[in-house]
Amino acid sequence: MEKAKISVIQLFSLLFLFEMGSALVVSYGINAKKDAWLAILLAMCGGIILFFIYYFLFRQYPNLPLTGYARKILGKYVGWIVGLLYVVFFLYGASRNVRDFGDLLLSSTMSETPLLALNILFVLAICYVLYLGIEVLGRTAEVFIVILILFGIVGNFFVYLSGNVDLNNLKPFLENGWKPILMTVPITTFFPFGEIVAFTMLLPYLNRHELVKRMWLSSVISSGLILSYTTSLDIAVLGVEATERATFPLLSTIGKVNLFEFIQRLDALVVFSFLITMFFKTSIFLYSTVIGIVDLFKLKNHQQIIFPIGLILIFLSMANASDFSEHVEEGLEIIMYPLYIPLFVIIPLFMLLVAMIRNGFKKKNRNNET
Secondary structure, three states: OOOOOEOHHHHHHHHHHHHHHHHHOOOOOHHHHHHHHHHHHHHHHHHHHHHHHHHHHHHHOOOOOHHHHHHHHHOHHHHHHHHHHHHHHHHHHHHHHHHHHHHHHHHHOOOOOOHHHHHHHHHHHHHHHHHHOHHHHHHHHHHHHHHHHHHHHHHHHHHHHOOOOOHHHHOOOOOOOOHHHHHHHHHHHHOOHHHHHHHHHOHHHEOOHHHHHHHHHHHHHHHHHHHHHHHHHHHHHHOHHHHHHOOOHHHHHHHOOEEOOOEEOOHHHHHHHHHHHHHHHHHHHHHHHHHHHHHHHOOOOOHHHHHHHHHHHHHHHHHOOOOHHHHHHHHHHHOHHHHHHHHHHHHHHHHHHHHHHHHHHHHHHHHHHO
């Protein structure tokens, strides 16, 4: 592993930007119709439950990444295979985020630019930062989280000033009952809150382990509240039907701003916000992939494989779907339950139970010996 340390503020920044990711601009939770905001809040509670599973695993092995303590808990061979599964998932998650990034730029600002060119430039920038190390990524996150907040304040100010917000679009409450909300909660829990399993690879770098719980919980709650608010704002401006149809509803929401025929075309705020969040989410997925490979294959350092893995990432981002519609369908219907439930819930929970039982027996034996 890389010999580096990140601060708790840097951890919070990375977590917050990671959870924003593409959820900030897509139709997040819209399957619950006007009650999407409530589905997201319930998903946030589910994310907190998942957090405690990952956190208690970290407490058992604070100096090891997930690929390390998987071998400690499940044995050398089974644990290695489980670790490799997570590494493949992290790489796949990174490829989906690269594709999201390229498709938004194509649909919003660079319609004549080849998707491959956008993906190559994006991945090369990420590889360069990761080559410099996790500390550089953490310090960069500290700066860009402030920029993201400023973009959010400015964008919201102009949306409200434009007079496009109609809170009646959010009424009536529970128009379709609880069923669509409860059906939406699993999807909104796994994406993006369950994806924070990637941080099990980064927590050993934290300089103050005792503050992990506070920072991680703060990031989950704050990001959940903001995502719930953003979806509500989209529905209040566009209406639920338009929000469902829109590929990137936040882009449509900010696009309606037109003050005095002068202040308009604020799409750049959303595009830059998306660039920031996707840069860090993809970086964390890719870094988790690289660190996992270094740990599993006993390599000397991470720098020697960053750019080769980056090339694989570019290929996967182009190959995982023929178009954006297929890409979205794959994420919501094909891989959601077969992939996310085992990796986010079943395997971590099983490892936690085994680790707690095993460590409990060891502690009991030591007490008996004394």
